[in-house]
Amino acid sequence: MSWRNIVMAVVGAWFMISAWALNPMHSSAYTTTAIILGLFILAGSLWALRTTEGMIWRYYLLALMGLYMGLTPFFYHFERFVGALWITMLMGVVVLAAGLWQIFAIRHASGQHEQSGHHHVA
Template identity: 55%
Template sequence: MTWRNWTMAVMGAWFALSAWVLNPMHSSPYFWTAIILGGLVLIGSLWELVDNVFRPSVYYLEALFGLYLGLSPFVYSFTRHGWATAITTILGAAIFVGGLWQARTKNSQAERTPDHPNHRVAS
């Protein structure tokens, strides 16, 4: 489960940085959307990495943020910039799918609970 959290954290960090890298039309709404939602995805992923309690609501929020980020090229009308549209849409969709995958994982709680029967302590 942690590799998915790390992947989501990297994608969230990328969106926060993309406000400067992928803002071809210099749109203030896209700038703040990328910073805020990318930062929230990053914070949510890092929070779940250090927290021992499985909270599917955090992942559903990340999925919602990913959906919005993936649709942002169409919302902010910069589809004529093909490379920026492709990267933003693909990574937004990846965050959306990753958030749903994390939230719907059946063994998430069991994988992270130290008193789980399959949990082994290193000697």
């Protein structure tokens, strides 16, 4: 279990809520994206909390979703709504950074595991 997964789960839940709280232009495209992307981030990070073995690909996917989240203000043209712009971009960066950090942590841990002489045969 990693605190980074918990942070990503909270951000995913928040992004779903932002569909109503931070949708200053009342865009149905933003609402749909926030709900679906938030749900995927929430589900992916909760899934990562349950299973700690393998599947590094899910962190690449979560990082990609964080990048997309950070860019949504520009995709849906609400740059002039400064609060929504910065909060959404910041939360996107948090998910992107947490996903990449998890990838680094897993790769670093597996490198140390291999250096210690322990090998796991599947």
